[in-house]
Amino acid sequence: MSVVVPRTLTDALSAMAANPSALLLQGGTDLMVEINFNHRKPVDVIALRRVAELRAVKIDGKTISIGAGLPYQEMETGQIAQLVPALGQAARTVGSPQIRAAGSLGGNLGTCSPAGDGLPVLSALDAMINLRSASASRAVSIHEFMVGVKRNAKMPDEIIVSATMPIVRGWQGYAKVGVRNAMVISVASCCLVVDRAAGTVAVALGAVGPTVIRCRQAEQWLATKVDLKQTATIDAKLAAEFGQRVATEARPIDDHRSTADYRRHAVAKLSGRLLQRSGAQ
Ligand SMILES: Cc1cc2nc3c(=O)[nH]c(=O)nc-3n(C[C@H](O)[C@H](O)[C@H](O)COP(=O)(O)OP(=O)(O)OC[C@H]3O[C@@H](n4cnc5c(N)ncnc54)[C@H](O)[C@@H]3O)c2cc1C
Incomplete structure (x- = not known):
């Protein structure tokens, strides 16, 4: 198995463009379980853990964008829990402290299980999912992103960069x-x-x-x-x-x-x- 460890989003996107069949790995709390059970046998992996841009939080007064790689533990308390309390509450219910230190919204969206705890929050807030490939970027409504059991609208060469949601009064x-x-x-x-x-x-x-x-x-x-x-x-x-x-x-x-x-x-x-x-x- 080859593992590429990019340090920037640009490098991660170039690696995806060069090899769209490579599997993205963020916290690994879904993917490693699948690999351990032999449900997936990836040949090439792109590990996103070192890409700081994927953990960025951007607030513009009306909306908040949460990086796809931000671990749940960062949502449990502080500014995110204050501005999006439902996400803070959902984050606190995920797995254990170890899972919350690694697992991310990007991984929840990538797996797209109907039981993913971040997803009802994104749906109720009409979140937009921001996707990028080496050549384009697009924002897709969460309602169009989730298409079925463990199926989403992400293209093979795209990376989920963040989710943007309104700050609701x-x-x-x-x-x-x-x-x-x-x-x-x-x-x-x-x-x-x-x-x-x-x-x-x-x-x-x-x-x-x-x-x-x-x-x-x-x-x-x-x-x-x-x-x-x-x-x-x-x-x-x-x-x-x-x-x-x-x-x-x-x-x-x-x-x-x-x-x-x-x-x-x-x-x-x-x-x-x-x-x-x-x-x-
Ligand atoms: C013991 C245990 C308990 C758990 N409890 C819960 C729970 O209570 N609630 C819950 O919702 N989930 C739970 N999970 C599942 C898992 O923790 C979550 O789904 C988590 O959000 C996955 O995030 P991750 O970063 O670890 O994803 P990974 O495992 O790294 O990736 C998951 C999928 O998303 C894709 N992906 C990851 N990042 C991106 C990206 N930026 N762009 C495109 N695709 C991407 C990967 O290619 C892969 O297909 C649990 C898992 C375990 C092992």
Whole structure:
């Protein structure tokens, strides 16, 4: 196996252009598992760990761009957790401290598992995914980027550089259910974002469909029931009905982690509780 270790994004892009079949390695917390299980046998690897540009955080007042290689531990606290609280919360649920020291949003996007904890947050915030190849750059909406179970819209010679999301004035939260409290892949997850300036709510679900699901009908229904520009206590009955409506948009399956019925129940509860929390703050 050949391993190229570029120090700049330009060098990484040149290495990709020269060999688009090479596998990109960031933290390795997904890729090394696949290699260890013989699910993948890469011939050439481009290790991105030394590319500082991929760990950059850029804030322009209205938006924040988070480098694809930034490890989760940098999102758990500090400025990112303050400006994008749902991402901070999601980051704190990923694996263990060791996994959070290495794993990245770029890797979550690269793997594109419907259970990836960063992805419902990016969906609820309508994030843009910034991609580059040696000859071009483009920004793709997260909704077009995630195309199916472990499938995304990245071209073979592209590197995910960063994800850009708005800094929302309002409330946001992330919650997940798993078989235990830590070191667990989501059985069901939910991100809820209330934008007080726009008077809108966004709800995205993880692990209950082939990819992350945005619940547009429940979002629209809620906007007719509550003035989302104001903070107001959310009645338990309203939260429960909202949860039921969210659950009807899920497309869960039975698998080794859980059943479709339980997953539907879980997203109803998670979304209802997040909505109630949004009204309390
Ligand atoms: C014990 C354990 C626990 C885990 N727990 C969780 C959990 O709770 N929640 C969760 O969401 N995930 C979890 N994971 C999975 C994993 O940690 C995450 O998906 C993480 O985000 C992967 O990031 P990485 O940098 O390690 O990716 P890597 O393994 O380096 O790469 C993953 C994929 O993305 C591609 N890739 C990486 N960077 C780029 C880039 N810049 N451009 C294009 N493609 C790229 C790679 O080629 C590869 O296909 C866990 C894994 C383990 C081993």
